[in-house]
Amino acid sequence: MKPLLRSISINLLVIYLCDLIYPGFSISHNLKVLLTASIIWMLINKIVKPIIKLLLLPINLITLNFFSWVVGLLTLFLLQSLVGEIDIKPFQFPGFSHLGFVIPPIYLNLFFSYLITSTLLNFILNSIKWLITKDEG
Numbered sequence: 001m002k003p004l005l006r007s008i009s010i011n012l013l014v015i016y017l018c019d020l021i022y023p024g025f026s027i028s029h030n031l032k033v034l035l036t037a038s039i040i041w042m043l044i045n046k047i048v049k050p051i052i053k054l055l056l057l058p059i060n061l062i063t064l065n066f067f068s069w070v071v072g073l074l075t076l077f078l079l080q081s082l083v084g085e086i087d088i089k090p091f092q093f094p095g096f097s098h099l100g101f102v103i104p105p106i107y108l109n110l111f112f113s114y115l116i117t118s119t120l121l122n123f124i125l126n127s128i129k130w131l132i133t134k135d136e137g
Contacts, residue, residue, distance in 0.1 A: 011038035024091035
């Protein structure tokens with residue numbers, strides 16, 4: 001029961017942080033919606049994601065695991081379709097300029113917004129799991 005609650009709370013934190021960091025991803029800040037989304041995302045990661053990886057294994061082997069980002073996109077799309085309060089939308093990056101360093105404005109369409117959201121969710125999740133795991137050696 002303890003690992004289950006830990007996984008749900010980590011997923012809740014990850015979804016909330018992603019909502020704060022990336023403006024293209026938004027979720028209702030209702031506790032019921034956040035808990036539902038974290039439970040569903042945990043179930044997707046534990047049950048559905050290995051099945052999708054197994055189905056895409058031949059393509060991943062051929063492309064030397066370059067196609068693995070599709071698994072993250074599929075799980076995010078499944079999460080969004082199961083939780084109605086999650087909204088992923090296109091994003092306009094306004095640009096950045098500081099002391100001669102310039103990043104121009106960029107428009108990210110819906111596909112790239114999904115890709116960035118999926119990458120950010122998985123990066124934050126793996127970072128938090130790495131921080132809380134005990135050293136084996």
